[in-house]
Amino acid sequence: MISIFDQDLPRVEANFAPMSPLTFIERTAEVYPDRLAVVHGSLRQTWEDTYARCRRLASALQRAGIGKNDTVAVVLPNTPPMVEAHFGAPMAGAVLNAINTRLDAETIAFMLDHGEAKAVIVDPEFSLSVKKALALRKATTPLLVIDVEDGLFTGGSERIGSVTYEDLLAGGDAEFKWDLPGDEWDAIALNYTSGTTGNPKGVVYHHRGAALNAISNVLEWDMPKHAVYLWTLPMFHCNGWCFPWTVAARAGVNVCLRRVEAQAIFDAMRDHRVTHYCGAPIVHGMLVNAPAAMKEGVPAGVKAMVAGAAPPASMIEGMEQMGFDLTHVYGLTEVYGPATVCAKHEAWDALDIGERARLNARQGVRYHLERDVRVLDPETMQPVAQDGETMGEIMFKGNIAMKGYLKNPTATAEAFKGGWFHSGDLAVQYADGYFKIKDRSKDIIISGGENISSIEVEDVLYRHPAVLAAAVVAKADAKWGETPCAFLELKAGAEVTAEDIVAHCKQHLAGFKVPRTVVFGELPKTSTGKIQKFELRARAGSAQAIDI
Structure with a gap:
């Protein structure tokens, strides 16, 4: 029987329109036609x-x-x-x-x-x-x-x-x-x-x-009208995390940048009074470690968004010293870029840097307009205990999820099995509902029958003052099956030995989690600054490494 709330109440053009981010630029052009939209060299549009x-x-x-x-x-x-x-x-x-x-x-x-x-x-x-x-x-x-x-x-x-x-x-x-x-x-x-x-x-x-994630970006950042957004994040990456549409919704300014270089970024921030930018950890690390003279005159209060590896204490501290406010987000291409945020609480401000780094390192909670994000047991599809220890897989459900994989019904069905999008990321969930990635399922190191989270080891490596970037992968071992192999990129001018790194790790990790191999050198990265672990796995068996 038809409900009284449906009878003679049809969906018509007057009361329903498809959601699309295209409406954002239409409105902004009508309301703020003379506001600056695009900056590129001498171009002002x-x-x-x-x-x-x-x-x-x-x-x-x-x-x-x-x-x-x-x-x-x-x-x-x-x-x-x-x-x-x-x-x-x-x-x-x-x-x-x-x-x-x-x-x-x-x-x-x-x-x-x-x-x-x-x-x-x-x-x-x-x-x-x-x-x-x-x-x-x-x-x-x-x-x-x-x-x-x-x-x-x-x-x-x-x-x-x-x-x-x-x-x-x-x-x-x-x-x-x-x-x-x-x-x-x-x-x-x-x-x-x-x-x-x-x-x-x-x-x-x-x-x-696309429309919902663009608006979620506004909500997660409390992004004001006429924000000045610097394009350090490639727009080819998840459509720039939907920020081309976000900036239009806020009648903001797109400050274009052909190349991501520290000098160009700081110059743009000064010249255009940039208020917001996004990037992988390597981008923020580059700014933190830039010469002090390069940072002079940079506006305070710039809001930065980081995704990928969790921001270490040294990055958070360095960003704070520059007067930048760092927000940690998490997502994948399949969920339009970031779809969860480590929403900060005022009470965290009173904590010491180590504790703040621990809390901010979590991938957080769902975006405003995402229906649900949970850590589930992939076998039973039931939530894991929120004890910060029981591991499961991060899964998404709702409007901020892809239609599927083009011309690949098998992969699409597998990704959406059980009514959730399976991320492939393993995590634990805490009592407050926040979750933290422990590893990709393929990145877990199994040593002597014990599971080792490469991310846990990387978190410790990032605490060493000489380390700019770190990645840990499994290396075949005749006795243990696999052992952790650490690849490290050092800060400019830093000098440290493999023995120093191992000693540092022993202060913070159980013995079986300490890297047995340490390799120094520049890490291979994608265009968005993400470390290419698949290449490091290939190197782990053949690279000239210092075994400890």
């Missing part, structure tokens, strides 16, 4: 201008035959065309595929083929690698190649497309009447995981999830 350019892009793409559910790939750094693509492509009904600019030509070719790209927008810095990728494509369908020209790029390049980005926009309509998606479940973006074995998986985002 308002929200009215930016919205018009996005509409021109959408119009031009449609005129080129690109429409609903067609893929538009981009190989761009954090420049204005990358900001515009996050709105212009979906305004045309298309799906944006922002490709990691550090990938090799073969992988780019795979993504263009697998995602069935109809167009690709290319920055001059990456034209040669994309040219090689185009030659490696297996697909025979036409691909519109669009060349971006950027006066801030001074290296060598060549045009590989049939039209420049500005000429394409010139042929578009600044008053283009774009439509919201017919269904908020429609795809808005395609992001490929950084697969360590085999081909990467294509993660499909929907309009609803």
Whole structure:
């Protein structure tokens, strides 16, 4: 029997509209047309201008035959065309595929083929690698190649497309009447995981999830109107954690940055009075360890967001000395970037740095608009005891989760088994509901039958004053099966021996958890600063290491 609350109360255009982050730029351009939207070198672009350019892009793409559910790939750094693509492509009904600019030509070719790209927008810095990728494509369908020209790029390049980005926009309509998606479940973006074995998986985002995570970013940071956001985080990484849409929602300023370098970051912070930025631990560590003279005049109160490895005490202390406020978040590509936050409590301010670091190192609690995050036993799918010791797998449920993996129903079904998204991260949960990652399931070291969390060992290594970056992986051992192998990147000018590192670890860890092997040198990292453990695992058996 129909309910009285449904009878004659239909969902119609007047009372329901699909959720989409495209509405954010529309509103901001209407309300704050003259506010600054984009900074890039000498370029100053308002929200009215930016919205018009996005509409021109959408119009031009449609005129080129690109429409609903067609893929538009981009190989761009954090420049204005990358900001515009996050709105212009979906305004045309298309799906944006922002490709990691550090990938090799073969992988780019795979993504263009697998995602069935109809167009690709290319920055001059990456034209040669994309040219090689185009030659490696297996697909025979036409691909519109669009060349971006950027006066801030001074290296060598060549045009590989049939039209420049500005000429394409010139042929578009600044008053283009774009439509919201017919269904908020429609795809808005395609992001490929950084697969360590085999081909990467294509993660499909929907309009609803993109909008909700963009607004969650605002809520987690109490992000004010007209915030000035510095693009240290690559926009190709989980669509910049949805911040292109977040900044539009707040009528903020996108301060573009082609390269992530300490001097350029501090200069931008001073010149544009930056209020917010995001990055992997390596980015924040780079700023903390920069020369004092480089930091002079940097505005106090900058809000920084860190994801990846938990921020060690030395990083938290260093950020506080600069007057920066650090927020720790956690997520994966499959959940639109960060989807949990270590929400801080005022009472923590009175604690010593060690205790604050311990509390802030936790991955925290769910984002405002995520339905649920739990640590579950993957066999029984029941919550583990909230005792800070019982290990389970972090699982997500709700609107901030991908549609699934493109053309991969088996992997999609496996990821959503039991009605939850399985992260693959192992964690414990505490009495207050906060959880802390102990390891990836593949990163647990089993030594003499005992489980060793590589993250626990890394936390201790980061406490050593000479250590800039640390990663621990398993090394085969004839007696114990596996033992911890520590790879360390030291701070500039620091001098320390393997024996010093081991002695430090023995003060804080049980004997079987102490690294038996120590390797010094620069650690391999992804474009987002994430340490590539798969490469270190390969090195562990062959690298020249000091065994203790």
